[in-house]
Structure formats: C-alpha cells, structure tokens
Amino acid sequence: xxxxxxxNFSTVMLVLGLLFLYLPMFVLVVYSFNASKLVTVWAGFSxxxxxxxxxxEQILSAVWTSLRIAFFAASMAVCLGTVAAFVMxxxxxFRGKTALSSMVTAPLVMPEVITGxxxxxxxxxxxxxxxWPADRGMATIWIAHTTFCSAxxxxxxxxxxxxxxxxxxxxxxxxxxxPVKTFFSITLPIxxxxxxxGWLLAFTLSLDDLVIASFVSGPGANTLPMVVFSSxxxxxxxxxxxxxxxxxxxxxLATLLAxxxxxxxxxxxxxxxxxx
Amino acid sequence: MKPSRSSALxxxxxxxxxxxIAFPLVWLTLFFLLPFALVLKISLSEAAIAIPPYGxxxxxxxxxxxxxxxxxxxxxxxSDSLYIAAYWGSVKTxxxxxxxxxxxxxxxxxxxxxAPARWQLLLLLLVMLPSWTSFLIRVxxxxxxxxxxxxxxxxxxxxxxxxxxxxxxxxxxxxxxxxVYAYLPFMVLPLYAHLTRMDNSLLEAAAxxxxxxxxxxxxxxxxxxxxxxxxxxxxxFIPAVGEFVIPELLGGPDTLMIGxxxxxxxxxxxxxxxxxxxxxxxLLLLLVPIVWFHRYQSKELAS
Numbered sequence: 255x256x257x258x259x260x261x262n263f264s265t266v267m268l269v270l271g272l273l274f275l276y277l278p279m280f281v282l283v284v285y286s287f288n289a290s291k292l293v294t295v296w297a298g299f300s301x302x303x304x305x306x307x308x309x310x311e312q313i314l315s316a317v318w319t320s321l322r323i324a325f326f327a328a329s330m331a332v333c334l335g336t337v338a339a340f341v342m343x344x345x346x347x348f349r350g351k352t353a354l355s356s357m358v359t360a361p362l363v364m365p366e367v368i369t370g371x372x373x374x375x376x377x378x379x380x381x382x383x384x385x386w387p388a389d390r391g392m393a394t395i396w397i398a399h400t401t402f403c404s405a406x407x408x409x410x411x412x413x414x415x416x417x418x419x420x421x422x423x424x425x426x427x428x429x430x431x432x433p434v435k436t437f438f439s440i441t442l443p444i445x446x447x448x449x450x451x452g453w454l455l456a457f458t459l460s461l462d463d464l465v466i467a468s469f470v471s472g473p474g475a476n477t478l479p480m481v482v483f484s485s486x487x488x489x490x491x492x493x494x495x496x497x498x499x500x501x502x503x504x505x506x507l508a509t510l511l512a513x514x515x516x517x518x519x520x521x522x523x524x525x526x527x528x529x530x
Numbered sequence: 531m532k533p534s535r536s537s538a539l540x541x542x543x544x545x546x547x548x549x550x551i552a553f554p555l556v557w558l559t560l561f562f563l564l565p566f567a568l569v570l571k572i573s574l575s576e577a578a579i580a581i582p583p584y585g586x587x588x589x590x591x592x593x594x595x596x597x598x599x600x601x602x603x604x605x606x607x608x609s610d611s612l613y614i615a616a617y618w619g620s621v622k623t624x625x626x627x628x629x630x631x632x633x634x635x636x637x638x639x640x641x642x643x644x645a646p647a648r649w650q651l652l653l654l655l656l657v658m659l660p661s662w663t664s665f666l667i668r669v670x671x672x673x674x675x676x677x678x679x680x681x682x683x684x685x686x687x688x689x690x691x692x693x694x695x696x697x698x699x700x701x702x703x704x705x706x707x708x709x710v711y712a713y714l715p716f717m718v719l720p721l722y723a724h725l726t727r728m729d730n731s732l733l734e735a736a737a738x739x740x741x742x743x744x745x746x747x748x749x750x751x752x753x754x755x756x757x758x759x760x761x762x763x764x765x766x767f768i769p770a771v772g773e774f775v776i777p778e779l780l781g782g783p784d785t786l787m788i789g790x791x792x793x794x795x796x797x798x799x800x801x802x803x804x805x806x807x808x809x810x811x812x813l814l815l816l817l818v819p820i821v822w823f824h825r826y827q828s829k830e831l832a833s
Binding site (some may be wrong): 268282338341353356361365368372379397398404461465487489506508509516520 | 533536541543544546547550551553554555557558559561562564565566568572574582595616625634635638640642644651652653654657659661662663664665666667670671672673674675677679681713714715718721749764767769771772773775776778787792793797798802805806809813816818820823827828
C-alpha cells in the first residue's frame, strides 16, 4: 500500500526528468559506435572513431593544454576561494566585507560573454601599460579560470565552515595557539572534504569553459572546448561522439567512486553513533 | 607577558589579519571589478583601425587635456532595431526556459526530498552528473536529435506519423530545449536544498488540522521553498540571457540573442567599443536579478 501511494505526480516527474537528462547522452554513446560516417544512419558496430580520435594530434594536444590549465586553475582557486570563505565566515565585520561578498557571488551568475570580454580588455590594457602579458595564452586563461572558479570554491567551503563547530577553533586559540597554526592544524583538516569537492568542481568548470577561454586566449593556446566547438560548428561528427562518450564514462566513474566513499562514510558515522 | 611584547603581538595579529583579507580582496578587485570599469571606459571610446581597435579617452595636446566621451556606441544600439530585438529575444527565451526549468525541476526536487534517505544522495548525484560532463557536448547532442535527418524525424517518419521532416533545428524551440536541458540541474539543486531542510512537522500539523494536500502545498511548502525558487531561477535566467553557445549551435537567423550578437561584434566585426556597450547594457538589464540573487546568497551565507 505504501509503495503504491508513493507513485504520485512528483515521482513520475522525477523519473521523466531523469530520462530527459539521460536519454540524449545514451543516444550519443550508442552513436559513437556507429560504423557510418553519417551520424544518423546506423551501419553496424565499430570502434573506428575511437581510433581516429586518438590519432587526432590537435585534439590530443588540446586535451593536454586543458588538463594543465584546469589543474593549476583549480589549485589556485582552492587557495583563493578558501581564504575568501574563511574571511567571510570567521572574521566579524571589516572594511570591504560587502565588496568582497558581492565579488564572490557575482561570478556565479555573470554571463560568460561579459566576464570574457571584460578580462580581455584588462589584459590588453595591462599589456599596454606594463608590457605584460605580451602574448595571451595559457597564463591569461589560468588567471581568468582561477577568478571565476574561486567563487564556486568559496561557496562550497563557506557552507562547510558554517557547519563546523566554531568552538574547537576558539578553544585552541584560548589555549594560546596562534591563528595560523589553529587554521592549519584544526580548521583545515575539518574542511578537507569541502576543499576536495571545491577543487573537483573548479577542475571540471575550467575544463568545460569555452566562452571565457576564447576571449582571453591567444593564437598559441587552444583548449579542448575550443577545438570541439570549431568542429561541431560544422555539424555532427562521429569523432566528437567518441570523445563525448569518453568524457561521460570518466565523469560517471568518478561520481560512482564519490558516491561509494560518501556512503561508506555515512555508514561509518551511523555505526559510530550507535556505539555511543 | 610584558605589555610591550603583547602589543607587538597584537600588531602582528592585526597585520596578519589584514594580509589574509587583502589576498582575495585584491585579486578579485583586480581581475573582476577593474575589468568592468574598463568595459565602461571602452564602451565610451570610438572604434579605430588600430591595435587595440579603439581610440583614447584622454588626450593631452597644446597644454589642454581633451576628454572624449563618445556616447555614439549607445545611440547606435538604440538606432539599430537588431540590437533591441536581440535583447528582447534573449530575455524572452531565458524567461520561457526558466519557467520550463521550474515546472520540471520543482516536482523533481520535491520527489527527491521526499524519497527514502538512502536514495537521496544517489538521486542528487544523478541529477548533477550531466552538469559535470561537458556543457558543449550537452548542447551538441541536440543537433543530432533535432536535425532534419535526426533521431526524432527518423523515428516519426519510420513509424509513418509524418511524411516530410519537421523543422526543429535552428528554431526558437531548439534554443529553448537546449537551455532547459543544459540548466535543469542548476534549478533542481537549490530547490532540493530548500525542500529537504523543510520541517516536516509543519506539513503534518497542516494535515492534522484538516488542510487539503493542495492547500498545504500552496500555503506551506511553496512559501517555505521561495528562497530555492529565487536562487534556482536566477541561476538559470541570468546566464541564459547572455548565452552564446546554445543560440550559436541550435539557433538560426530568427533566434536573435544578445550573447551571440556581442560575440559577433567582437570577433567578426572587431568592433570592441560596440561590443563593450552591448555588455554594459546587458549588465544594466541584469542588475536587478543579480542583486536579487546576491541578497539571497548572502542571506544563505550568513545563516
């Protein structure tokens, strides 16, 4: 009876919504194994597009460029975002707090064309005045990505910092631990899961960005989304289907792993609570 | 501890505190706030055939300082109906897509919040997973589904429902479905966060007092999840107004959107001042929603 009652409008919508999200991706995965070059006609199973993908120098070098930028941007964004979150949640009032909190939340919703254009104008102006950056490329993309990714990190870390019991840090400081030491030996270990989540989020955001990178990049640096975009502009391509399938596979595996660990932690916590 | 030592320590603490505050504040001022001032500046300058392609705002000659504030770019935006149509098209499309996301996303989030506890994390990950793959590819996939020789048309012709393909690609419909598909997770996430935090005893109390289900929903659940509705809607609406990739890949000549127009002014026409003016007007248009989102977000951060 109770399982029957649960089948209501919202459950049906949830199932339909998930189908809406996943069916198109499923189609993409299936067609990546299509032998035909015409993407819409099924001509038998084949893995030839994967072979072609791995022989495509342009795509491979773009993957490497994107991974490097994403790694460094995510790492810097975690530093910047964590400090911003710490300052906003732990420091009382200070001059510039309103400005800081606006600058932390605004990038979350700012249209990418505006962010991209404004940063490009900054780099052009900086080059005119200081001579740097003479060439736009990986360094300018790194700065741009760090800036918008740090906002996401700050939100994730601030949420965690608010959950954490403040009194442990206060106790350590009352006992004479200097603030820097308290931060590194008390606060940081507690918020490490949030830092990991923030880093991963920043990493995927950086890997995914097309618009901002297109504005601030120079002739030398082509990121993966830039190469994919110039290819799909011409129409549907089986090689891109293969690439998409690999991306979906990697993200799914990572999510599965995250789910497994989160569930294990949850079970452990429940067991610990029961022991008490 | 001697007073002099403790005051020195206090000084060091204060200095350290300032340095910690300065790090994000300076970075964001330099790379987020200052760039907007430059957009404003260049939107007031004149286009020139030069590198970079705009004229100076200040010029010192014959012992006089000349200030050039060129409002021509803004007047130009007003004079050409293309730009007004593009702004209107963006706002309209973003609005329709936001409402569609809300209508699909709300029941989804509601069902997730009501699901058994052990299912909730899995459902949340399932909803978020697509947004971690690739935005570009999630837009691209609809090219293969909606095109004239695409999946839907092949299917409909195959079962004999239609004779000639329906034109779905490069239409308003394609752009809207692209936005809904790409942004749906960002609507569901804040809604779920609000609905799952809601105190169930309020609903029980309403039921005990004889309130009908639909009545309880309108009078209790909906107002309590208003924060999530605002956050989700702004997370969809604001970026969708400036969207470039979706109208570029799925849209056509009759789906004008301002993000695409700005991109073309910048990359194809190389008219940086007009592109900057377009960005400034877009920012002005989005100021109210952005402030609204910010106020909600800082309330969240404070609580």
